Amino acid sequence: MNRPTQTKEAILESALYLFHLKGYHATSIRDIAHKAKVNSANIAYYFKNKQGLLEYCFTAYLEAYIQLLEKNLVQLDRIGAQNGLLAILTDVFEFQRKNFLAASFIYGESALDSNLNREVLSTYYMKENSYFQYVLEKGIKEGIFRKIQPAIFTLQIKGLLSAPIIHAHYAREVLHVYTQEKYYTDKYRDEICLFLEHSLFVKRDIQEELLYNVSSI
Known part of the structure; x- marks a missing residue:
């Protein structure tokens, strides 16, 4: 460097x-x-100036975040919506862990009503929303996701993704969990996968029955 x-x-x-x-x-x-x-x-x-530095902090983090999502979308047709969603979550948790300070600051600032946040919402977060909804709609169409409302479930996913960052102080002081450490990041991701298994993923035997019914039409 x-x-x-x-x-x-x-x-x-x-x-x-x-x-x-x-x-x-x-x-x-x-x-x-x-x-x-x-x-x-x-x-x-x-x-x-300081405002320029603030904007750079936002754009540098969010550009990298969007590129991470796009990298996973490219392989979606090859690995399927279920594996694709799990790969996205794994990568996002690791990305947030490695960029913990940036993630903490940006999540906190994003809650405020400002011109910068409105620009972020209309660009990066609109892209993020369209990517998650694409994955969810693809999984529903393939018969491997339950018929949920993609917009509502996207909000749930956002909450699950941001919780280790937004509630890092609570996790550290009350639960004695350090959410920026890889051990806890991996454990948290595993729990989210279990949640998705029960709330979103269709069981394999039901998937096979749905595929059989479709093919016999």
Whole structure:
């Protein structure tokens, strides 16, 4: 990694740490520069100002997140909707774990009503919604998912995905569970898979019966 890239990454990591610790409004450019061990002018050079840094934090995280979803959608026809959905969940949990500070900050900021959040909702989250609904509708059409309302179930999936991030403090202080650690991420994912097995996935013997009925028409 070259020097300019290292400087930019140091600024970004320091900003996310301080935004998460103190909040966006309570964090100054000087705080970020001190934490990153750079001159304040470096922040102005790469991000213009604190608002530019905030927008970069959002777009960098969400661009990578959308690319992760798209990577899994490409193989959906080959592996099927059920395996595809499980692969998406596994990748998303791992992505959130590796980018825990960014995820925590962005989930928190996304709850606020702002111009930036409205732009995010109309772009990245609209894409996310269409991808999840595509997977769910494909699974229903294939007869391997129960006939649920995709919009409602997407909301449930969003809640399940965000819970380890949004409730990280509760998990740590009350449950003594550290949701950014891989052991707990994997355990949580396994529990979600069990939930889907009972709430969404059609049992294999019923799948075979449905396929037989379709083929005999």
